[in-house]
Every structure is written in C-alpha cells, then in structure tokens.
Amino acid sequence: MNKGAWLLSAGILALAVLVLRPPAQSRPPGEPLVGGAGYAMSSHLQEKAAPDFTLKLLDGSTFRLSDHLGKKVIILNFFATWCGPCKKEMPELTSFLEKHRDEPLIMIGIDGGESHRKVRSFVSEYGVTFPVGIDKGSIQESYGVRSFPTTVLIGADGTVGLFHMGPVRDAEGTFGPLLKKSLGLLGTGRS
Secondary structure (H helix, E strand, O other): OOHHHHHHHHHHHHHHHHHHOOOOOOOOOOOOOEOOOOOEOOOOOEOOEOOOOEEEEOOOOEEEHHHOOOOOEEEEEEEOOOOHHHHHHHHHHHHHHHHOOOOOEEEEEEEOOOOHHHHHHHHHHOOOOOOEEEOOOHHHHHHOOOOEOEEEEEOOOOEEEEEEEOOOOOHHHHHHHHHHHHHHHHHHOOO
C-alpha cells in the first residue's frame, strides 16, 4: 500500500472511531463506559464556580448545592449501578466520609439516570452511607461528566478544586490536601 492510500485509510478509520463512539450516557452491551483506572483530568470547571443544581434524593429530601456552598466541602460522586469501578470505589468513599464525619463535609452520590429500584438496591448492596439522587442528565451535562465514575470536589470557596475521572482508590490522598485547604478557609471565615 502506498503512503497516500495508507494515510487515507488511517484518516477514515479515525473518523469512524469518532463518529461511532457511544455518547457518555449509553453503554454498549457488555461494555460499560467508565474512566480509566486512576485517570484524573481537569475539567472546564477547574478552579471555577461550581454550577448550582437541585437534586431529589432517594430519601425524599432535596439537595440544593447553593445551600451548602461556603459552609461545607462538597464531594459529588457520579456513578452508575452497572459500572464495575463504581462498585469497587464505594467502600473507599464511605470509609473516607466516616473518617471525616465530624468535619464540614458532605458527599452526594449522583446516579446516571437509572431506576429508583436499581439505585436503591445498589445503595443497599454496597453499603452507601451518603445521600444519593438520580440525575436524568442535566447535572452531568453542566459538570461535563463523560464517564463513570467521576468525582468532583467543590471547595469551601465554591469552586471546583478537583475533577477526577475513574475510580478513587485512595480517597485520603485524592481529597485530603484539598479538604485541609478548604477546612482552613472555613475556620478563618474567608470562604
């Protein structure tokens, strides 16, 4: 094959991959769409104000982000019940939250639009102790979530301090420095 034909073939293949790639909210049969192991990246929101949202939680209450900004550090965990890495990270997230239960910290689980029955079963099976709600896509879109799991830490100043794609394997190492910084802001009243 000559160089021109090879380049044309490579270009067509690259275009096909881009066009045929499934959107973030779907998953091919047997192939869950998840972030790479431990892969973290900046989002378009890094160091910017976190978009406000309201989410109805499984317990019937309502979580409004703006009610907690400047008062608590907020961790949003976007997940799906079919996502293997989501299942694996739940004990780590729950353990981190338990360790920091006396600090002004809140973690909210945001499921990617599945049924209440599936999400309740997941919460029970994996011992999720933090509040969980189901998003039909608008929150994921405003935060730029493209795969599960994705975890976002919003500091005491109301800005996105961390956007992490993939499972959280070491919550203390991942969140600890940002949590400490934000707790310092809350302690001095400079939030």
